[in-house]
Amino acid sequence: MAADIRVLKARKIITMNSYRPVATHVAIREGRILGVGSLEDVAGWGPYDLDETFADKVLMPGFVEGHSHASEGRFWEYTYVGFQGRRDPDGRQWPGVEGIEPVVARLQAEEAKLKDPDAPLFAWGFDPIYFGGRRMEAADLDRVSSTRPVVVLHSNGHLMNVNSVVLDRAGIDARTNIEGVTKGADGKPTGELAEMAARFMAFRVTGNPFGTGMTSAVLRRFGQSACFVGVTTATDLHALLDDATVETYRVATSDPAFPMRLVPAFAAVSAPAAEGIAKVKRLQRTSTDKLRYGLVKVMSDGSIQGFSGRLKWPGYYNGHANGVWNAPPSQLMELVQAYHEAGLHIHIHTNGDEASELMIDAIELALQKAPRADHRHTLQHCQMADEAQFRRMAKLGICVNLFANHLYYWGDQHAAITMGPDRAARLDATGTAHRLGVHYAIHSDAPVTPLAPLFTAWCAVNRRTMSGKVLGPEECLTVDQALRAITLGAAYTLKMDHLVGSIESGKFADFAVLEDDPLSVPPEALKDVPVWGTVLAGVPFQAPPTVG
Numbered sequence: 295m296a297a298d299i300r301v302l303k304a305r306k307i308i309t310m311n312s313y314r315p316v317a318t319h320v321a322i323r324e325g326r327i328l329g330v331g332s333l334e335d336v337a338g339w340g341p342y343d344l345d346e347t348f349a350d351k352v353l354m355p356g357f358v359e360g361h362s363h364a365s366e367g368r369f370w371e372y373t374y375v376g377f378q379g380r381r382d383p384d385g386r387q388w389p390g391v392e393g394i395e396p397v398v399a400r401l402q403a404e405e406a407k408l409k410d411p412d413a414p415l416f417a418w419g420f421d422p423i424y425f426g427g428r429r430m431e432a433a434d435l436d437r438v439s440s441t442r443p444v445v446v447l448h449s450n451g452h453l454m455n456v457n458s459v460v461l462d463r464a465g466i467d468a469r470t471n472i473e474g475v476t477k478g479a480d481g482k483p484t485g486e487l488a489e490m491a492a493r494f495m496a497f498r499v500t501g502n503p504f505g506t507g508m509t510s511a512v513l514r515r516f517g518q519s520a521c522f523v524g525v526t527t528a529t530d531l532h533a534l535l536d537d538a539t540v541e542t543y544r545v546a547t548s549d550p551a552f553p554m555r556l557v558p559a560f561a562a563v564s565a566p567a568a569e570g571i572a573k574v575k576r577l578q579r580t581s582t583d584k585l586r587y588g589l590v591k592v593m594s595d596g597s598i599q600g601f602s603g604r605l606k607w608p609g610y611y612n613g614h615a616n617g618v619w620n621a622p623p624s625q626l627m628e629l630v631q632a633y634h635e636a637g638l639h640i641h642i643h644t645n646g647d648e649a650s651e652l653m654i655d656a657i658e659l660a661l662q663k664a665p666r667a668d669h670r671h672t673l674q675h676c677q678m679a680d681e682a683q684f685r686r687m688a689k690l691g692i693c694v695n696l697f698a699n700h701l702y703y704w705g706d707q708h709a710a711i712t713m714g715p716d717r718a719a720r721l722d723a724t725g726t727a728h729r730l731g732v733h734y735a736i737h738s739d740a741p742v743t744p745l746a747p748l749f750t751a752w753c754a755v756n757r758r759t760m761s762g763k764v765l766g767p768e769e770c771l772t773v774d775q776a777l778r779a780i781t782l783g784a785a786y787t788l789k790m791d792h793l794v795g796s797i798e799s800g801k802f803a804d805f806a807v808l809e810d811d812p813l814s815v816p817p818e819a820l821k822d823v824p825v826w827g828t829v830l831a832g833v834p835f836q837a838p839p840t841v842g
Contacts (some may be wrong), residue, residue, distance in 0.1 A: 297343050298324075299321055299340055299341065301322070301336055301337075301345065302320050302322065303318065303346050303349045304348045304349065305318075305348075305351055305811075307319070307330060307352070307354075308353070308777070308797075308811075309797040310355050310777070310778055310781045311797055314330055314331055314798070317330045318331075318332055319336050320353070320797060320805075322832040325833075326800060326801065327799055327800065348826075351808060351809060352807075352809070352810065353807060353808070354524070354781065354808060355796050356525065356554075356781075356804035356828055356830065357523070357524045357527075357747040357748075358525070358780065358784035358785045358790070359737060359740070359745060359784065360531075360695045360737050360787050361529060361674050361675075361738070361739050362531065362737065362738060363530055363740065364512060364530040364556075364558075366383070366515070366516050366519050366740040366741040367511070367512040367513060367515030367518075368503070368508075368512040370383060370384075370515065372416040372417055373404045373415070373417040373418070374417070374419045375400055375401065375417045375420050375446065376388075376420065376421065377390050377424045378390045378703070381522075381744070383516070383518040383519040383522075385838050385839060393425060397420060398438060401415065401446070402438050405442070405444075411441065414445060415442060415443070415444045416445050417444075417446045419447075419449050420446045420447070420449065421448055422448075423600075423712075429484065431478075431484045431486075432457050432484065435455060435457035435485065436459075439457065441459065443456070443459050443499070443500045444456065444457040444460070445460060445500055448600060450596075450597035451597075451742055452488060452596040453487065453488045453493075453596075454487055454493055454496070455485050455487075456487065460500060465495070466495055467482070468481045468483070470495075472491050473489070473492065474488035474490075474492030474602070488596060488617075508539040508542045508543070510545060519745050521554075521827055521835050522745075522825065522827075523825055524828055525554060525806075525828070526554050526805070526806070526829075526830050529556075529558070529559060529589070530556060530557070530558040531559045531591055533591075534560075535558065535573060535574075543556060544580075548584075550833070553828060553835040554584075555584045555586065556585050559590060560587075560590050561593075562593075562633065562640075563621055563629075567633065568632075574588065574590060575636070586790070588639050589639050589641055589788070590641070591674075592629050592633075592641070592642045593643045594619065594620060594626055594642060594653055595618065595620065595646050595648070598645050598677060598708065599708070601615075601617060602618040603646035604616060604619060604646040604649045604652075605678065606646070606648045610713075611712055611714035611717075612712070614712075619649075627656040627659065630642070630656040630657060630660050631656070631664075634660040637666070639669070639671070640657075640672075641671070641672045641695075642673055642674060643674050644673050645676075645677050647678035647680060651683065653673060654683060654687065657671050657690055658686070670733070670787060671691075672695055672787045673692060673695070674695050674737075677700055677722050679694070679720075679723060680723075681720075684726050684727055687730075693734065693787045694734045695734070695735040696722040696724055696735070696736050696754075697722055697739060698750050698753040698754040699739070699749070700722055701754075702758060703760065705718065705721060705759035705760070706759045706760055706763065718765055719765055720769065721765055722736075722769070724769055724776075725766075725768055725770060734787075735779050735784035736780060736784075737784070738750050747806075750776075751777055751812075751820055752818075752820040752821035754770070754771045754775075755770055755771050755773055755776045756820075757769060776820075782796050783795075802831055804829065805829040806825065807825070807827050807828060807834070808823055825837060
């Protein structure tokens, strides 16, 4: 008869457990960790089966992605027009598109495949900041089609471009007075729409495939993306939590073949606060080991590279007008107060430093009115925060999840166009957060950038832009610090550090399975450490091969 204890042997186990940082064996029973250490250490738990599947591999705690979206599994149903090449959840490599003309050409090719003459054409991943100041206009997309709606979502998810068909059907014209509707020198809309209010006008006539319609296929692809890169716990950090979505989450996570734990966050602006509070508290009572409710997401500003982030004086380096609030500041502060007083856990999107300042003020006021220990409210992205703001975060117990991938993907543009060299040096200031004692994590915001925690860690360690420039070397993390940020650090910001994030007795048996030791390779090679797959609750999931 097989023993009910399984012991995994590995070349090395990096535990992120301060009192046993390195081991060679881990004992598992009922999906949890019994003990970790040498074979002699774990053998005392009783009869066991020794599993040498990973004898030549390195185990780490399963990576925790504290800011991602299940739309990582949805977006790939539509045409990708991003600047960089990407791998989709099925392992297919998509080439990048380096210019507006090639974007139009790719869209024309996709439009020709559509059989329904009235069906909209949706695409995503576009980012004009790489194209020397040239912005896409409705006239560009009119060359794709002058009869069907064409919608192109930017990589940041905060802006999109539409053709004249969409503008006409949505009633967007020179008289439209909605913040986020970009207009040209002639006063007419250009076809670029920023943030929720402006985009809603277009989605009202085209439908919004990017933010609605959760399906089992979407979650399956999201899980595949996670398995590729060693992620065993991930957020869906802006979810409507309608009944259909909640049921889809339940069914997907109940399937033993689903390879990760899912942590949705309720989109606070989608309902009145009293209704949202009641919904989240009701769902909390249905949480399982693989589906955990309780997070609330508040959206403040937009995207810095999209010029919709809210910046403090002196504003944008190139003189662009300041960005867009997704709700009036007074309403944002009221939302924070309401959800805080309800005892819920708030994660707040802040990109520009003005947005960070407002939300720190909101949390401070909420704590004055309703003191609460260990709230762990978390500022997400928080890319431009300065040292004074980090000091306030530390004093108030605010966590931060910094968007380290931005250093590579947009660091050059932030230094030259949006922030200027001096403020860009403090971009995603992980070193300052560490030095001042702010609990921090780092993230990808997938699908904005690829889900890949070792790459995210590489960004925080090396702080290299696409051109190879090092932005703010004083803010570099060590490899050990960066690995902690994608495991125990991220788990802490989710209030799950008692369950995941390190390999120690009592926690879930969730592991990232690596082909090499990230603490032994040169820091410059951290992103290149191959991932075999994951283990969730003791069950192995091997990543499928990359195709093409």
